[in-house]
Amino acid sequence: MKPAPRSGRSVRTRIAPSPTGFLHLGTARTALYSWAYARHHGGQFVLRIEDTDVARSSDESVQQILDAMHWLGLDYDEGPYFQMQRLARYHEVVEQMIAAGTAYRCWCTPEELDAMREAQRARGEKTRYDGRWRPAPGKVLPPAPAGVQPVVRFANPGDGVVTWDDLVKGTISIANEEIDDLIILRPPPEGAPPGTLGVPTYNFAVVVDDWDMGITHVFRGDEHINNTPWQINIFAALKAPLPEFGHCPIILGEDGLKLSKRRGAVSVTAYQEMGYLPEAMLNYLARLGWSHGDDELFTREQMVQWFDGSHLAKSPAQWDPAKLAWVNAQYLKKAGDERLAALVQQQLATRGVVAGDLALLARAAALFKDRCSTVVELADWIEMLFVGVRPREEDLAAHVTPAVVPALRVLRDRLAEVEWSAAAIGAALKAVLAEHQLKMPQLAVPLRVLVTARTQTPSIDAVLALFPREEVLSRLRSV
Ligand code: GLU
Numbered sequence: 001m002k003p004a005p006r007s008g009r010s011v012r013t014r015i016a017p018s019p020t021g022f023l024h025l026g027t028a029r030t031a032l033y034s035w036a037y038a039r040h041h042g043g044q045f046v047l048r049i050e051d052t053d054v055a056r057s058s059d060e061s062v063q064q065i066l067d068a069m070h071w072l073g074l075d076y077d078e079g080p081y082f083q084m085q086r087l088a089r090y091h092e093v094v095e096q097m098i099a100a101g102t103a104y105r106c107w108c109t110p111e112e113l114d115a116m117r118e119a120q121r122a123r124g125e126k127t128r129y130d131g132r133w134r135p136a137p138g139k140v141l142p143p144a145p146a147g148v149q150p151v152v153r154f155a156n157p158g159d160g161v162v163t164w165d166d167l168v169k170g171t172i173s174i175a176n177e178e179i180d181d182l183i184i185l186r187p188p189p190e191g192a193p194p195g196t197l198g199v200p201t202y203n204f205a206v207v208v209d210d211w212d213m214g215i216t217h218v219f220r221g222d223e224h225i226n227n228t229p230w231q232i233n234i235f236a237a238l239k240a241p242l243p244e245f246g247h248c249p250i251i252l253g254e255d256g257l258k259l260s261k262r263r264g265a266v267s268v269t270a271y272q273e274m275g276y277l278p279e280a281m282l283n284y285l286a287r288l289g290w291s292h293g294d295d296e297l298f299t300r301e302q303m304v305q306w307f308d309g310s311h312l313a314k315s316p317a318q319w320d321p322a323k324l325a326w327v328n329a330q331y332l333k334k335a336g337d338e339r340l341a342a343l344v345q346q347q348l349a350t351r352g353v354v355a356g357d358l359a360l361l362a363r364a365a366a367l368f369k370d371r372c373s374t375v376v377e378l379a380d381w382i383e384m385l386f387v388g389v390r391p392r393e394e395d396l397a398a399h400v401t402p403a404v405v406p407a408l409r410v411l412r413d414r415l416a417e418v419e420w421s422a423a424a425i426g427a428a429l430k431a432v433l434a435e436h437q438l439k440m441p442q443l444a445v446p447l448r449v450l451v452t453a454r455t456q457t458p459s460i461d462a463v464l465a466l467f468p469r470e471e472v473l474s475r476l477r478s479v
Helices: 024-039 059-073 087-100 112-122 202-212 222-237 268-273 278-287 300-306 321-335 337-352 358-371 374-386 392-397 405-414 422-435 440-452 460-464 469-474
Strands: 010-013 044-049 078-082 103-106 151-154 161-166 169-177 181-185 217-221 243-248
Touching: 010 217, 024 044, 024 059, 024 217, 024 243, 024 268, 024 278, 024 300, 044 059, 059 268, 087 103, 087 151, 087 181, 087 202, 103 405, 151 222, 161 243, 161 460, 169 222, 181 202, 202 222, 217 222, 222 243, 222 358, 268 278, 278 300, 278 321, 321 405, 337 358, 337 374, 358 374, 358 460, 392 440, 405 422, 405 440, 405 469, 422 440, 422 460, 440 460, 440 469
Parallel strands: 010 044, 044 078, 217 243
Antiparallel strands: 103 151, 151 181, 161 169
16 A cells, blocks of 8 residues: 655655764665655655764764765665754754753753662662652752753653554554653853854754655664654654655664674675676665565666555565676676776776776676676676686696697697687687597686686687687697
């Protein structure tokens, strides 16, 4: 069922990564869903950088996120907005909430909070803020202690249940009793220059932003489900229109545990470096938690056409490197040779191999791409055109045998003279085979070993034609 955009507002989605590292695959997937949903509805997609964790955020990481978004082709209509540039706005909203009684200052010291939790634990209770600074009719608050900088807390409703129809998980309800008055604004650090503004916490900044930015649909990881009741309550306190929420399950690694850095690559950038194509990544990420019938391969345009927020999986998907490699191989086959030439050139450059002839690279890509899963594998093949190879001793012993050496020598001499094309090389090869009563593999395999240091290649005449004649003759000189 297509979830109808609520109240006729035009669809606006966003992705809100924290710049504390590379763009994580899970975030890339929710970015893709948010982007596709906005595009499907002719709406807008916003990029917001949630950089309030000042100690862990970096400009380098912002750049990596922007680069990864660009590489994936997830174009945004607005942003990037930066939360740290919006501090004045959060303070303005906090003041309005304090005035309205939906937020209040709390002067508890860390020591007091520790003692509070200790006492709750001793009584076998769940630890939570006990509301000691929360104003209430008739309640007399202690005088504000000197020398303590207060935090601001949200006055969460004390009772009732928060319920929402999650676009992914269905109806979710959490009782207000379960959640306490969370901190929405922290004071500036001690010793900060006068006038420094305190930094809001995630659950508050995210609401102000989603409100100000007119966000209608929020797709994010399900680690945020426990945050959503607070956010819904804050939306209500602000009388702001509530977006719809869709919480996507985490991505599991091959071992069934949460995909994590310790157990392999988790960033979009790492897959770019490993030679995956962006359209393959998008296709694979899309399928990891969403389906359109049995379709495994689809274009961005098809995804946009099909992605209406339905058919999102409720349970975690497992990262499957073999399937990703298969998807990438399909896209490599389809990719234009000129494009692959440029990618191989870059890949070779990272190895210190200068390959200037793009036309040659394109011819080579056309020949080898069907055998490869990644651009890195393609470059592994093509590198031999620019760098000498070292055939394995056992391959030489097995294939360059006394029985074929005379024929190889004759062929080498003919190759010195034929027109340098795959057809002419093939004709010379066939003639020598006939003269020496050999079968194709008896000459083709030793040629492969000597020239490419591999025992299997595409058609050897086409492979040889990629090299300069002199290079082939030189690699055959040892026989
Ligand atoms: N900065 C949060 C994160 O990266 C955003 C969560 C959200 O989309 O609300 O997890």
